[in-house]
Amino acid sequence: MLTPEQNARLTQVGPGTPMGNLMRRYWLPALLSEEVSEPDGAPGRVRLLGEDLVAFRDSSGTVGLVSAYCPHRRAPMFFGRNEECGLRCVYHGWKFDRSGTCVDMPSEPPDSLFKDKVRIEAYPTWEGGGCVWAYMGDPALQPAPPAYELVRAPETHRFSTKTFEDCNYLQALEGGLDSSHATIMHRKNKGDLSFLTDYKRTIPGIDVSITDYGYCYTGVRQLPEHQWVRLYHYVMPVTQIRGHIATSEFKDNPLIKGHFWVPIDDTHTWTYNWFYSADPAIPVTPEFVAESEESSGRGAWSDPRDRYRLTANRENDYLLDRAVQKTQSFTGIPGVNTQDLAIQESMGPLVDRSLEHLGTTDRAIIMMRQLLLEAVAVAESGGTPRGIDAASYHNVRALDHVVPKEAVWQDELREARLAKF
Ligand code: FES
Ligand SMILES: [Fe+2]
Incomplete structure (x- = not known):
């Protein structure tokens, strides 16, 4: 038997909750590798610890895991084009690599520096055991990958x-x-x-x-x-x-x-x-x-x-x-x-x-x-x-x-x- 407070502490996993903070200290499976099997193939929807994300295997074969919503006007990145080492939002064409860096912003003048100021939230990934693992915690505390x-x-x-x-x-x-x-x-x-x-x-x-x-x-x-x-x-x-x-x-x-x-x-x-x-x-x-x-x-x-x-x-x-x-x-x-x-x-x-x-x-x-x-x-x-x-x-x-x-x-x-x- 637990008190209602203990129960909440154990079961609530969203951002900022005690258990959510704890879970974000570990690598967790975000999806199966087979769900994003092809480089430049279709992205996959991911929801993990209450956060909506999109996974895509980029041209190099590495899986990116980014926010489900474009930082421009929040369009769904799931509909994005996965091409040339990045995921491009189909609304106005902003493109992000798997580290979250904006690498192209065709809707702004070519000399604009706005591109360098905008990032999409991105989490590091690691693959093993048929799973794509994600680390969603403080980058300074990122542990070694899982060793099952x-x-x-x-x-x-x-x-x-x-x-x-x-x-x-x-x-x-x-x-x-x-x-x-x-x-x-x-x-x-x-x-x-x-x-x-x-x-x-x-x-x-x-x-x-x-x-x-x-x-x-x-x-x-x-x-x-x-x-x-x-x-x-x-x-x-x-x-x-x-x-x-x-x-x-x-x-x-x-x-x-x-x-x-x-x-x-x-x-x-x-x-x-x-x-x-x-x-x-x-x-x-x-x-x-x-x-x-x-x-x-x-x-x-x-x-x-x-x-x-x-x-x-x-x-x-x-x-x-x-x-x-x-x-x-x-x-x-x-x-x-x-x-x-x-x-x-x-x-x-x-x-x-x-x-x-x-x-x-x-x-x-x-x-x-x-x-x-x-x-x-x-x-x-x-x-x-x-x-x-x-x-x-x-x-x-x-x-x-x-x-x-x-x-x-x-x-x-x-x-x-x-x-x-
Ligand atoms: S909402 Fe994604 S580029 Fe505009
Ligand atoms: Fe059982």
């Missing part, structure tokens, strides 16, 4: 996409860090609910260790034959890294997966979904990507008019099928990530956390909120919050493994916890 293992995995070994989520980022992030719902909500139950009384299996013993990047948390389930170890990372402010829950829980696990929950504004979120092969010798095939997307509730379930939105949405109750809910799955909603979205969006645009009743398995969520509030305070006092130093999470990996009953899992899985790319 994802951004070092070659294109042949990784996949990144995103889904529009119609709610505040924090309830989406909390849903991702909430390990205890995984074996309940996402369960395929075939009409048999006996798993709900198997407390040891359903409820992990959660151990949260605070780190320089956020925390590492472990859910160890003691099963009759094995210990099932799930070790996740929360990398501040909005990243989760986890091991892949294989179709069979006990199958050897070739993937590292994760999400970035990036605030579009206070009531909308881009959920970036990504994975990469845990083994540098094994690339991911297009067939595998298609199958994985399908089971997540995307792929064929994506809106044909906009592949980053789902066909299953609030208007159609996420295609909930009550017959399926009785006989095949716990929710009756198709697709794992669709189930997450259904719950998170239907909590309302921004959850009132003063009405909650948190239990023992909510520990990871409580810690995450504490870390974010701590980071807001650190940023306010001029310090460097956790997770800004990319070296702090450069080598981490998540786990989803089973180990023998008698093993000390920390020893058994020491090597598996380290990045291989």
Whole structure:
């Protein structure tokens, strides 16, 4: 439970808000590289932390990220011409390069110096892991680019996409860090609910260790034959890294997966979904990507008019099928990530956390909120919050493994916890 003041401090991300200021200290994914794939190709609309922007890949192949509105008379830069290393407003032809410098002003006399006085707001970008990242904070405090293992995995070994989520980022992030719902909500139950009384299996013993990047948390389930170890990372402010829950829980696990929950504004979120092969010798095939997307509730379930939105949405109750809910799955909603979205969006645009009743398995969520509030305070006092130093999470990996009953899992899985790319 949070006070309304704490809730506002955590969830409001616009310019000048405490959380907005904190978020602007980190590199955040602004869009997918595929959205602006061609040099001099079509620009893409971006809304990030409540600011409207336009991305364009310039002639050199580098992505520019500028204000959505021309500084002349506020015409939309999205309609602009992307040509010869700059984006030209189509209203009166003013042209800006990716640093925001005005490089041409055909509506003013040739000897005018006005061009040198006008800039368009522009943010630095960096590309990696299939994403274009943006830094929107104080230029003097710009940190080194992100160092997730994802951004070092070659294109042949990784996949990144995103889904529009119609709610505040924090309830989406909390849903991702909430390990205890995984074996309940996402369960395929075939009409048999006996798993709900198997407390040891359903409820992990959660151990949260605070780190320089956020925390590492472990859910160890003691099963009759094995210990099932799930070790996740929360990398501040909005990243989760986890091991892949294989179709069979006990199958050897070739993937590292994760999400970035990036605030579009206070009531909308881009959920970036990504994975990469845990083994540098094994690339991911297009067939595998298609199958994985399908089971997540995307792929064929994506809106044909906009592949980053789902066909299953609030208007159609996420295609909930009550017959399926009785006989095949716990929710009756198709697709794992669709189930997450259904719950998170239907909590309302921004959850009132003063009405909650948190239990023992909510520990990871409580810690995450504490870390974010701590980071807001650190940023306010001029310090460097956790997770800004990319070296702090450069080598981490998540786990989803089973180990023998008698093993000390920390020893058994020491090597598996380290990045291989
Ligand atoms: S409004 Fe863009 S050039 Fe005039
Ligand atoms: Fe989930």
